[in-house]
Amino acid sequence: MNQIYVTIAITVIAATLFAVVRAWMPWAKFTRWNPTHPVISLFVSPLNEANTHSTQARTIEEGAGDVTLEMEVASRKSETTTPNNMNFYDLSADAPTSSTSSIRAQAEKDLLYRRGIQAAVALTALVFLPLIIVAINSACSALVAYAALNATLNELFGHAFGDTSQSFATDGSTPWVDTYIHSATENYTLLQDDSLYRRTESFHGDLAFDINVTDDNPPNVLLVVVESFRFHDSHYLVGDEDPSYLFKGANLTVTPNFDKWAKRGVAFPNLWSSWRTSRSVESLLYAQLPYDDVEDSGMTGGKVDVELAGLPQFFKSKGYEPFFTTGCQTEYDDWNAFLPAHGFDTVWSRDEMMKLAESDLGITSDEWYGEEQRGLYWGVHDDLSFQLLGDLLVNKTKEQSDRVAQGENKKPLFLTHYTISSHIPFQERPKWYADADKPDFSSLYEGEEYADLIKNYLEMRYFTDVELGKFMDRMEAEGILNDTIVVIVGDHGQAPEYGYDKPEARDLSATRVAGALVAEGRLGEFVGLRIDDAVEHYDMLNTLADITGVPEEGFLQNGVGRSLKRHVTFGERVVFSNNPSRNMSVVRGNERLQYDRLSGTVLLHNTYTDHDMERDLFSGRSSEEQASWLAWRNNGRWLNKYYTDRWDKNCLLDSEC
Numbered sequence: 001m002n003q004i005y006v007t008i009a010i011t012v013i014a015a016t017l018f019a020v021v022r023a024w025m026p027w028a029k030f031t032r033w034n035p036t037h038p039v040i041s042l043f044v045s046p047l048n049e050a051n052t053h054s055t056q057a058r059t060i061e062e063g064a065g066d067v068t069l070e071m072e073v074a075s076r077k078s079e080t081t082t083p084n085n086m087n088f089y090d091l092s093a094d095a096p097t098s099s100t101s102s103i104r105a106q107a108e109k110d111l112l113y114r115r116g117i118q119a120a121v122a123l124t125a126l127v128f129l130p131l132i133i134v135a136i137n138s139a140c141s142a143l144v145a146y147a148a149l150n151a152t153l154n155e156l157f158g159h160a161f162g163d164t165s166q167s168f169a170t171d172g173s174t175p176w177v178d179t180y181i182h183s184a185t186e187n188y189t190l191l192q193d194d195s196l197y198r199r200t201e202s203f204h205g206d207l208a209f210d211i212n213v214t215d216d217n218p219p220n221v222l223l224v225v226v227e228s229f230r231f232h233d234s235h236y237l238v239g240d241e242d243p244s245y246l247f248k249g250a251n252l253t254v255t256p257n258f259d260k261w262a263k264r265g266v267a268f269p270n271l272w273s274s275w276r277t278s279r280s281v282e283s284l285l286y287a288q289l290p291y292d293d294v295e296d297s298g299m300t301g302g303k304v305d306v307e308l309a310g311l312p313q314f315f316k317s318k319g320y321e322p323f324f325t326t327g328c329q330t331e332y333d334d335w336n337a338f339l340p341a342h343g344f345d346t347v348w349s350r351d352e353m354m355k356l357a358e359s360d361l362g363i364t365s366d367e368w369y370g371e372e373q374r375g376l377y378w379g380v381h382d383d384l385s386f387q388l389l390g391d392l393l394v395n396k397t398k399e400q401s402d403r404v405a406q407g408e409n410k411k412p413l414f415l416t417h418y419t420i421s422s423h424i425p426f427q428e429r430p431k432w433y434a435d436a437d438k439p440d441f442s443s444l445y446e447g448e449e450y451a452d453l454i455k456n457y458l459e460m461r462y463f464t465d466v467e468l469g470k471f472m473d474r475m476e477a478e479g480i481l482n483d484t485i486v487v488i489v490g491d492h493g494q495a496p497e498y499g500y501d502k503p504e505a506r507d508l509s510a511t512r513v514a515g516a517l518v519a520e521g522r523l524g525e526f527v528g529l530r531i532d533d534a535v536e537h538y539d540m541l542n543t544l545a546d547i548t549g550v551p552e553e554g555f556l557q558n559g560v561g562r563s564l565k566r567h568v569t570f571g572e573r574v575v576f577s578n579n580p581s582r583n584m585s586v587v588r589g590n591e592r593l594q595y596d597r598l599s600g601t602v603l604l605h606n607t608y609t610d611h612d613m614e615r616d617l618f619s620g621r622s623s624e625e626q627a628s629w630l631a632w633r634n635n636g637r638w639l640n641k642y643y644t645d646r647w648d649k650n651c652l653l654d655s656e657c
């Protein structure tokens with residue numbers, strides 16, 4: 001309420017000040033002001049000085065309209081105004097009659113000159129300047145982000161016209177290879193010296209954990225990607241110490257079912273993503289740093305002519321069946337064209353899920369958007385999609401058993417499932433859940449500016465967690481979990497604390513996500529392991545390849561991930577996490593350096609103790625430490641540009657680009 005009164009007071013003061021100035025100051029009479037007059041005066045002043053007398057004569061011949069223009073110019077020079085009763089004929093009464101024709105010709109010439117200047121000013125202001133702005137905006141897709149960061153013109157134009165400072169040549173033997181490919185754990189052969197395109201042949205090194213897998217009975221692999229699942233919804237991932245006070249002292253968790261299964265598997269409390277769901281497809285499935293653009297992703301347009309190598313291609317080469325399911329519509333960002341063109345033999349989305357729900361689960365068509373609200377704007381709610389996912393796994397497992405019994409190959413399943421119910425604005429929910437009792441999360445939103453939005457988010461996060469729990473319990477009861485490796489991750493995070501309009505503005509909440517790997521009966525002594533070092537979406541390709549086994553001929557890829565199955569010293573390896581509409585970042589251990597594409601501005605924070613980035617640590621570091629961080633920043637910029645350029649040129653897997 002106080003803010004309203006302040007706004008009203010400021011408005012009244014500003015209006016009063018403007019009225020006083022307008023009433024008492026002659027120069028404030030804006031009805032007589034024309035933005036072309038200063039430009040005209042600049043060019044015609046020398047001419048007017050040389051032709052003062054002829055100017056007076058010309059005003060008679062040109063009529064009142066042009067006389068007014070001349071008088072305005074004259075009045076501005078003398079800082080006086082013309083008396084209201086002045087007779088314009090009298091001003092030029094002494095003009096020689098014999099020179100009238102020449103004066104008229106000169107007047108017409110001057111008038112054309114002035115009109116030309118006015119036209120040039122108008123074209124520049126209304127046409128050429130907007131064209132320049134549009135051109136810069138097209139070349140610099142992160143224009144809005146630069147404005148938010150108060151970026152300099154050097155940054156903006158540097159991006160618009162190409163920043164060659166981020167490019168460098170290499171002969172393949174230079175240290176840059178180890179910067180992006182973790183040769184400490186991966187054996188590979190580069191297929192092009194100055195690219196990441198390679199054949200991965202095997203993995204080596206000490207184990208962080210191990211999973212019992214045999215070649216004669218390969219497990220199914222399920223990747224569950226949960227919409228907007230930030231890491232600090234899980235009390236287990238945050239830990240009891242909670243130094244950033246994310247749970248505000250409350251002894252609760254928003255995701256009890258995820259926590260239960262993470263404790264029975266391997267947890268990734270320091271897992272990072274790059275903002276937006278489409279970009280998670282690029283990193284999770286193809287091990288890349290995603291395409292750098294505010295509006296578009298690597299999937300936009302379908303990219304059916306772009307050759308990719310990732311998880312679906314890897315598992316297909318091992319005899320797996322690649323399958324993609326989601327309750328969401330896949331027309332968004334052209335997923336419906338992209339996924340079948342890049343490794344998935346079968347894709348189920350909203351339409352297929354609706355048909356199956358009606359035929360197999362008894363859902364009627366009027367229940368989707370009627371009183372029962374079994375659907376939402378984006379598609380089918382997670383309760384139904386998880387039930388159909390479970391049916392699919394049960395049926396596929398039976399088919400596999402039948403094939404093995406007949407002496408055929410098992411043909412295991414690589415299945416990727418994306419959830420959708422916890423998508424912003426978090427209000428759409430099935431009626432049964434709206435009516436159901438829910439946990440009291442008030443300690444997490446009371447007193448917050450966007451309390452209702454936070455409450456809705458937490459309730460829908462809990463809803464999806466409940467359905468995930470039902471699914472996992474069912475798979476355990478059916479005996480399917482013992483034959484399936486399950487990876488559960490968030491596609492990106494979320495920040496309802498910052499409102500509807502800027503959900504990614506709370507940087508760590510938007511990009512640090514939940515993650516766990518479940519392998520029932522296969523982990524042995526490694527059950528309950530937490531990998532606290534920084535890891536990224538793009539690590540999943542090498543991790544799953546190392547777990548399930550690399551084919552004898554190896555596999556092709558151009559990713560930057562490492563195998564999380566292998567032990568590395570904490571903080572030894574960095575990961576890159578970018579948000580085109582906000583900033584770029586590099587994470588090393590528990591510290592995160594934030595930067596943009598071109599400027600020298602950086603911020604360094606401890607992600608464990610300072611989740612909301614209130615204490616910048618960079619200035620307090622030694623010059624050697626600062627130089628090390630800035631070197632990683634430059635590496636991140638190069639990698640970001642590398643993938644974007646190769647997407648644009650369609651040469652991700654080409655030997656030449």
